[in-house]
Amino acid sequence: MELYELPLLDVAEKIRSREVSPVEVTQSALDRLDEVEPLLGAFVTVTGDLALEQARAAEKEIVGGVYRGPLHGIPLGVKDLYDTAGVATTSSSGQRTDFVPSVDCAAVAKLYDAGMILIGKTHTHEFAYGATTPTTGNPWAPDRTPGGSSGGSGAAVGAGVVHVALGSDTGGSIRIPAALCGTVGLKPTFGRASRVGVASLSWSLDHVGPLSRNVVDAALTMAAMSGYDRRDPGTVNVPVPDMVSGIDAGVAGTRIGIPTNYYTERLDPEAAAAAASAAATLEGLGATLVEVDVPMPEHIIPTEWAIMMPEAAAYHQDYLRNSPEKFTDEVRTLLEIGAAQLATDYVNALRLRTLIQAAWRDMFSSVDVLLAPTLVAPAALRSDPFVTWPDGEVEAATAAYVRYSAPANVTGLPSLSVPAGFTESGLPLGVQIIGKPFAESEILRVGRSLEANTDVVGKIAAVTSRAA
Amino acid sequence: MTDHAPTQDDVAAVFAFAGLTVPPERMAEHYETYATTLALIRQASPPGLGETVPAVAFSANWD
Numbered sequence: 246m247e248l249y250e251l252p253l254l255d256v257a258e259k260i261r262s263r264e265v266s267p268v269e270v271t272q273s274a275l276d277r278l279d280e281v282e283p284l285l286g287a288f289v290t291v292t293g294d295l296a297l298e299q300a301r302a303a304e305k306e307i308v309g310g311v312y313r314g315p316l317h318g319i320p321l322g323v324k325d326l327y328d329t330a331g332v333a334t335t336s337s338s339g340q341r342t343d344f345v346p347s348v349d350c351a352a353v354a355k356l357y358d359a360g361m362i363l364i365g366k367t368h369t370h371e372f373a374y375g376a377t378t379p380t381t382g383n384p385w386a387p388d389r390t391p392g393g394s395s396g397g398s399g400a401a402v403g404a405g406v407v408h409v410a411l412g413s414d415t416g417g418s419i420r421i422p423a424a425l426c427g428t429v430g431l432k433p434t435f436g437r438a439s440r441v442g443v444a445s446l447s448w449s450l451d452h453v454g455p456l457s458r459n460v461v462d463a464a465l466t467m468a469a470m471s472g473y474d475r476r477d478p479g480t481v482n483v484p485v486p487d488m489v490s491g492i493d494a495g496v497a498g499t500r501i502g503i504p505t506n507y508y509t510e511r512l513d514p515e516a517a518a519a520a521a522s523a524a525a526t527l528e529g530l531g532a533t534l535v536e537v538d539v540p541m542p543e544h545i546i547p548t549e550w551a552i553m554m555p556e557a558a559a560y561h562q563d564y565l566r567n568s569p570e571k572f573t574d575e576v577r578t579l580l581e582i583g584a585a586q587l588a589t590d591y592v593n594a595l596r597l598r599t600l601i602q603a604a605w606r607d608m609f610s611s612v613d614v615l616l617a618p619t620l621v622a623p624a625a626l627r628s629d630p631f632v633t634w635p636d637g638e639v640e641a642a643t644a645a646y647v648r649y650s651a652p653a654n655v656t657g658l659p660s661l662s663v664p665a666g667f668t669e670s671g672l673p674l675g676v677q678i679i680g681k682p683f684a685e686s687e688i689l690r691v692g693r694s695l696e697a698n699t700d701v702v703g704k705i706a707a708v709t710s711r712a713a
Numbered sequence: 714m715t716d717h718a719p720t721q722d723d724v725a726a727v728f729a730f731a732g733l734t735v736p737p738e739r740m741a742e743h744y745e746t747y748a749t750t751l752a753l754i755r756q757a758s759p760p761g762l763g764e765t766v767p768a769v770a771f772s773a774n775w776d
């Protein structure tokens with residue numbers, strides 16, 4: 246078995262005990278990258294030399310008796326929205342082909358402090374404004390979308406190149422690729438982690454977080470990159486908990502909300518069955534299933550778009566006025582719409598968000614977490630990124646994928662996507678566990694219970710050119 | 714398309730005011746997307762919001 250195939254905790258223990266060097270671990274990741282990248286196109290930039298340099302430094306530290314913890318010497322993929330000092334950060338856009346930041350963003354700086362090794366920068370849907378990442382293939386079927394916007398990170402983790410890659414999530418951009426690529430994905434509570442140095446799509450809805458092979462990997466990474474940052478006015482000054490201790494405590498007595506609406510509408514039967522199976526697994530472990538009605542369902546998507554679009558247009562105003570031709574046509578169109586939106590429509594959407602948040606708080610009075618399918622359907626074809634429903638309606642993949650993930654952005658609640666099964670044709674399906682504010686530890690505990698009691702989490706895609 | 718969809722002239726006027734260059738052929742190609750999306754957005758601005766305050770994240774705390 247190759248090093249990249251081992252679970253992160255096993256690799257970490259081998260590094261800690263000096264059975265293997267971070268250099269060997271890094272080389273294994275780079276070899277796997279070379280093997281699968283021609284079929285996937287997950288990376289904008291591969292930082293092989295830098296990675297080996299960082300790995301040698303980690304090796305020297307560990308041999309010298311300085312061990313920083315289980316992330317020390319572990320390779321990391323970083324979405325190309327995140328600033329990395331001295332490494333091109335393009336946001337997968339023609340607007341930033343030559344942009345090389347001089348400092349690291351807050352999240353990467355924290356993960357460097359934890360000892361992680363930068364393998365490369367992963368593709369995003371241009372400026373995170375979309376959920377298909379056209380540059381990149383799905384590791385389970387390269388002719389299909391990996392989702393997005395963190396599609397490169399999803400593909401890299403699903404293919405086994407890295408155990409952890411960073412994503413950002415404004416309408417589902419961590420959880421969508423996680424579900425489509427068969428990985429774990431954690432969108433934390435709004436305010437849990439700093440976005441400083443990460444290109445924004447929508448300041449009011451953006452979150453940073455990890456995609457990972459196993460649940461504990463997400464817990465370790467999220468804890469390491471969390472914390473208040475006065476430079477990011479969205480962050481909240483609350484203590485960062487140990488997200489790993491207690492992760493194996495099980496779900497006995499946990500009240501799990503099962504939606505009777507919204508997450509049941511225009512839903513692929515196989516995705517619905519995977520979510521039902523996950524609920525049954527948790528019930529069998531002693532959890533109590535409680536049916537709940539999702540409040541204000543008709544307002545969720547309009548509110549998401551009405552907040553996101555003008556904020557994105559404001560962020561990109563100079564590009565949109567001065568070099569609009571450098572955007573892809575799709576993203577340019579979305580930005581133009583944001584520039585045309587009434588300010589009153591934006592403010593009223595923020596007011597509606599207040600009501601939605603309050604209504605969800607009421608819903609959570611009877612449950613500890615909510616369990617729902619992460620997505621309405623499995624991965625669409627890259628050549629035809631649409632979902633066709635039995636009634637003949639055709640829905641764009643981005644719009645379809647965002648429907649089930651956007652509620653956690655509008656409410657700011659933490660949400661963990663965990664693999665929950667595969668379609669008959671072999672495509673991954675996910676479920677999401679949505680928690681109360683700053684209850685990342687609780688949703689990780691529920692996710693870990695699913696992982697420990699099913700056989701679908703932690704798998705590595707073979708990555709072949711077969712079509713699903 | 715709903716009652717809240719703007720006309721092509723409405724959209725062209727606001728693009729001009731926003732300082733965007735959107736040639737006529739581009740407007741013709743994308744008008745339906747512009748109009749239907751703006752109409753969707755208008756659904757997040759319903760009547761009856763009353764005294765509801767916006768959910769904004771900014772904090773002036775310097776700590």
